[in-house]
Amino acid sequence: MADRAIRPLIDAVSEAADHALTLWAGGKTRVERWEKSPGEPVCEADIAVNHMLRASLRAIDPDAGWLSEETVDNQDRLSTDRLWVVDPIDGTRDYLGGRPGWAVSVALVQDGEAIIGILAAPARNELWVAQAGQGARRNGTLLSASGRTRLPGARVPSDVLPRADSDLRTVHKPNSIALRMAMVAADEADLVATIRWGNEWDIAASALIAQEAGATVTDALGGKLRFNRPVPSAFGVLCCAPAIHDAAVERLRGRVEAVLAKE
Secondary structure (H helix, E strand, C coil): CHHHHHHHHHHHHHHHHHHHHHHHHHCCCCCEEEEEEEEEEEHHHHHHHHHHHHHHHHCCCCCCCCECCCCCCCHHHHHHHHEEEEEEEECHHHHHHHCCCCCCEEEEEEEEEEEEEEEEEECCCCEEEECCCCCCCCEEEEEECCCCCCCCCEECCCCCCCHHHCCCCCEEECCCCHHHHHHHHHCCCEEEEEEEEEEHHHHHHHHHHHHHCEEEEEEECCCCCCCCCCCEEEEEEEEEEHHHHHHHHHHHHHHHHHHHHCC
């Protein structure tokens, strides 16, 4: 996508996020809600934002494929060079709970790599934008990721840390994994890690934002992330200051192996 097209894309994501904010009504949302599966909440705002973005993004790039949390996957996307990867509301639990830790997440993927990433978090008055090779910005300010060099003492967005990680330090945790990764981009956290299977729409935009700010982003095994896979998921994510990445992979190794051994 040419640079001149980024403004319509930002406008489209912002408009959809503003609609979600209107439905959220200052944290007192009364939207209809249900569960897609046990423990997986969804609400009418997820669906409304999904419809808005599908129409507006396809108008911007009609040849790009489509992958969204709230749309049944269509394998036709595998034959496209470009793909929209969308999470209409990342952090639905915070959205439904009246907390501001949610965001609209949109990435444009080309040949398996994110080339544009946008997070709109209107309840936090934040707009995060990254383009491959052009850096990452929050509300127009260029971001520089954490430069931490030692794993002990690293800031982690978490409510509670395991005893094995008692040498780390907790900071505020939004429900949105995308916003937690963006915190590393903004030097508000040093490390975000998950050790379970996750979906591409959860991390595609924020992975680019973090990388363009200078962070290292891989799967939980330390492997390179690729998008638009036949099964659009990866085993965990590790987003952190570059100098602590190897130590974080090593610390997680036993836990990762234990989880994978059960599958």
